[in-house]
Amino acid sequence: MQKLRPVLIVFVILVALFIIGWTTMGQKPFIRTTLSGLTLSALFFMVAAGLTLIFGLMDVLNFAHGAVFMIGAYAGWQFFTNPTFIFGLLPLIFAILTGLSIASPLRPRLQRLSIPEKVYNPLRFLLYIISAVLVVISLLGYDIISLAETAMVATMTASDPLMEASPQEALTGFWIRPLLLLVAGTVLSITSQLPRTPNTDDEGKTTWKGWLLSAALLLVTIVSSLTRESGAIAVLEMDANLRFVFSLLTGFLVGGGIGAAIEITLIRPLYVRPQFLVLLTLGLAFVLQEVTQVLWDPLAYQMSRPPLFSQPGKAENILTWFGQWNVTIDIFGVTFPSYRLFIVVLGVVMLIAMAIVMSKTRLGMIIRAGVQDREMVEALGINVRTVFTLVFALGVGLAALGGIGAAPFIPVEPTMGTRYQLQAFITVVLGGMGSYGGAAIGALLLGFARAFGDYLALRFSLSPAISEASTVIIMAIVLLVRPAGLFGRKE
Amino acid sequence: MTDILNVKDIHTYIGQFHILEGVSLSVREGSITVLLGRNGAGKTTTLKSILGLITPRTGSVVFKGEGIRGRRAFEIAALGIGYVPEHRAIFRDLSVMENLKIAERKKGDFDRRADMIFDLFPDLKRLSRLPGNHLSGGQQQMLAVARALVPENQLLLIDEPSQGLAPLLIEQMMEAIHRLRSSTTVLLVEQNFIMASQLGEEYYIIDDGKIVNQGQMSDLARDQELIQRYLGASISVTERAAGSEGR
Numbered sequence: 001m002q003k004l005r006p007v008l009i010v011f012v013i014l015v016a017l018f019i020i021g022w023t024t025m026g027q028k029p030f031i032r033t034t035l036s037g038l039t040l041s042a043l044f045f046m047v048a049a050g051l052t053l054i055f056g057l058m059d060v061l062n063f064a065h066g067a068v069f070m071i072g073a074y075a076g077w078q079f080f081t082n083p084t085f086i087f088g089l090l091p092l093i094f095a096i097l098t099g100l101s102i103a104s105p106l107r108p109r110l111q112r113l114s115i116p117e118k119v120y121n122p123l124r125f126l127l128y129i130i131s132a133v134l135v136v137i138s139l140l141g142y143d144i145i146s147l148a149e150t151a152m153v154a155t156m157t158a159s160d161p162l163m164e165a166s167p168q169e170a171l172t173g174f175w176i177r178p179l180l181l182l183v184a185g186t187v188l189s190i191t192s193q194l195p196r197t198p199n200t201d202d203e204g205k206t207t208w209k210g211w212l213l214s215a216a217l218l219l220v221t222i223v224s225s226l227t228r229e230s231g232a233i234a235v236l237e238m239d240a241n242l243r244f245v246f247s248l249l250t251g252f253l254v255g256g257g258i259g260a261a262i263e264i265t266l267i268r269p270l271y272v273r274p275q276f277l278v279l280l281t282l283g284l285a286f287v288l289q290e291v292t293q294v295l296w297d298p299l300a301y302q303m304s305r306p307p308l309f310s311q312p313g314k315a316e317n318i319l320t321w322f323g324q325w326n327v328t329i330d331i332f333g334v335t336f337p338s339y340r341l342f343i344v345v346l347g348v349v350m351l352i353a354m355a356i357v358m359s360k361t362r363l364g365m366i367i368r369a370g371v372q373d374r375e376m377v378e379a380l381g382i383n384v385r386t387v388f389t390l391v392f393a394l395g396v397g398l399a400a401l402g403g404i405g406a407a408p409f410i411p412v413e414p415t416m417g418t419r420y421q422l423q424a425f426i427t428v429v430l431g432g433m434g435s436y437g438g439a440a441i442g443a444l445l446l447g448f449a450r451a452f453g454d455y456l457a458l459r460f461s462l463s464p465a466i467s468e469a470s471t472v473i474i475m476a477i478v479l480l481v482r483p484a485g486l487f488g489r490k491e
Numbered sequence: 492m493t494d495i496l497n498v499k500d501i502h503t504y505i506g507q508f509h510i511l512e513g514v515s516l517s518v519r520e521g522s523i524t525v526l527l528g529r530n531g532a533g534k535t536t537t538l539k540s541i542l543g544l545i546t547p548r549t550g551s552v553v554f555k556g557e558g559i560r561g562r563r564a565f566e567i568a569a570l571g572i573g574y575v576p577e578h579r580a581i582f583r584d585l586s587v588m589e590n591l592k593i594a595e596r597k598k599g600d601f602d603r604r605a606d607m608i609f610d611l612f613p614d615l616k617r618l619s620r621l622p623g624n625h626l627s628g629g630q631q632q633m634l635a636v637a638r639a640l641v642p643e644n645q646l647l648l649i650d651e652p653s654q655g656l657a658p659l660l661i662e663q664m665m666e667a668i669h670r671l672r673s674s675t676t677v678l679l680v681e682q683n684f685i686m687a688s689q690l691g692e693e694y695y696i697i698d699d700g701k702i703v704n705q706g707q708m709s710d711l712a713r714d715q716e717l718i719q720r721y722l723g724a725s726i727s728v729t730e731r732a733a734g735s736e737g738r
């Protein structure tokens with residue numbers, strides 16, 4: 001019962017607002033405002049869900065979350081419009097991953113290496129330099145910018161995307177790049193495993209199972225090197241709706257991949273100095289923004305909607321929309337874009353999927369346990385470090401999925417995530433840090449506050465800033481009454 | 492019988508502090524070995540060093556003939572070591588059933604051993620749907636021990652199972668640990684001397700991060716001077732507690 005009280009309070013407030021709105025605003029404006037409130041709530045939730053998940057388990061406030069929302073949008077937009085860029089980079093990414101995976105099965109052997117104390121530091125330094133130089137050489141002369149521009153051009157000109165299928169560098173000149181990256185990754189991973197003093201105590205053995213991952217990655221590297229052009233063309237020839245579904249998946253995977261990479265390389269060394277994590281993630285957000293500006297210029301793009309949501313005309317209701325796939329739907333007399341309803345559905349699906357993962361799966365059980373006592377989870381024989389990586393990747397991936405979901409109706413630009421990140425932080429604080437149910441309720445509150453705030457501002461010709469301020473005011477009130485947020489623990 | 496665990500001369504630091512200054516001990520397979528000592532002597536640190544929750548800087552830890560010092564805690568635990576920490580560390584938001592299931596290392600571990608576990612702790616069956624934070628201290632302690640029994644562990648590290656329990660519950664806990672001996676090996680940290688002396692076969696006394704005495708439990712019980720010197724105040728308390736039970 002204790003847990004349900006905040007839900008009840010929020011529910012009562014919302015119902016009261018609805019009744020007031022219904023009676024004073026008139027039917028049509030009210031429905032329109034409610035629907036845009038729901039859309040906003042869904043967007044806020046998509047960003048906030050991952051944020052609260054990561055904070056709950058790892059105590060990391062990820063200030064790069066909005067940036068990854070933006071990266072997700074770019075990745076999905078690229079894939080949907082012209083995937084030349086993505087297919088051009090894939091072999092390079094998989095090549096370095098293959099190299100990095102090699103040290104793990106070799107670890108027991110590496111641990112027994114005896115390196116003279118004097119040589120140890122210079123040797124490591126030298127090897128790191130060598131791998132860095134290899135990376136630079138491998139990318140020398142690779143025209144990433146023009147690869148990136150392909151989708152840019154496609155967005156602005158093409159009606160037939162196939163016209164825009166652009167050539168990749170010929171394999172005869174390209175093959176050396178993944179090879180060098182593979183070597184660089186191998187050197188890097190082996191260097192990081194070199195022991196200061198040999199550990200002869202550990203008698204673990206190298207097993208063939210350990211090599212399985214490296215072998216699989218190598219295979220993917222080779223296949224992706226060979227399908228750089230044909231893969232991109234196959235994607236463009238695909239049914240546009242299917243391509244859109246894959247774009248969503250691409251956004252999620254790219255976000256998850258970036259999340260995993262960030263966690264392993266940058267965040268992991270800093271768990272012991274958490275105050276730097278804020279600086280790190282904040283800096284990362286700027287870096288990601290700048291990189292997108294370099295690749296795609298500081299412009300705003302409009303990703304086209306998949307045919308499912310773009311047939312001309314208006315569907316009379318949701319049922320007739322199925323089959324007609326109109327761009328707008330008539331909902332109780334209000335004309336509303338069908339794609340925005342899709343966003344609401346996506347948000348709800350995400351909420352349900354998360355609820356199932358958290359309450360029914362072993363991973364969810366481990367996350368809930370880890371929030372309370374990481375050491376004990378580790379002591380049960382569970383690799384908490386891997387769970388952390390997974391959760392960070394998942395949380396960041398959800399934000400990226402939100403980004404690509406939003407891309408067809410908000411401009412795709414480098415700063416697109418910043419606004420949502422701020423709202424998501426307010427959502428998370430409002431709902432109680434670490435509670436994803438709280439994030440859902442918080443998102444609902446904020447979404448409606450924004451939508452109705454905008455409506456009121458327009459109606460009474462007030463400054464639109466009032467709706468932006470309303471969310472912060474709500475947060476202040478809630479925190480005064482419940483300092484830990486609606487569903488936060490008193491700790 | 493062979494030693495399942497051999498700890499040789501480990502030195503463990505927590506931050507700047509040199510906590511264990513060369514601890515060596517061995518645990519015979521199928522026995523209950525007790526580690527005694529005052530508060531702050533290094534008992535819990537010894538258990539954590541074995542499990543790898545804190546990595547000893549030097550020395551060796553050999554479990555089932557395999558050197559494990561330097562490995563990470565989850566790898567060591569997965570070799571077959573169960574841990575019942577001080578203060579129980581029950582997952583509050585997880586139900587009793589989830590608290591048990593999370594300890595599975597192979598699918599079906601829990602189902603295979605559920606009868607044995609509920610036979611030892613019948614209360615848990617009745618409570619299985621309640622969240623962990625609704626349990627009493629004693630019930631939480633039972634759950635913590637039960638959790639360590641879910642996977643097939645060859646060694647249990649149990650840290651002060653009697654702490655904060657009412658005498659009647661201590662009795663029940665002793666009974667449970669005694670019955671475990673037939674299937675597994677136990678390294679028990681205990682301040683309650685009555686409990687320690689009735690369960691343990693071999694003992695080690697740790698003081699200021701060093702093992703200062705070891706031997707057969709039956710010999711220690713007769714050596715009042717030794718008990719007074721190293722275990723001091725903690726015994727008189729537990730004797731009183733036991734006395735009230737008419738022991």
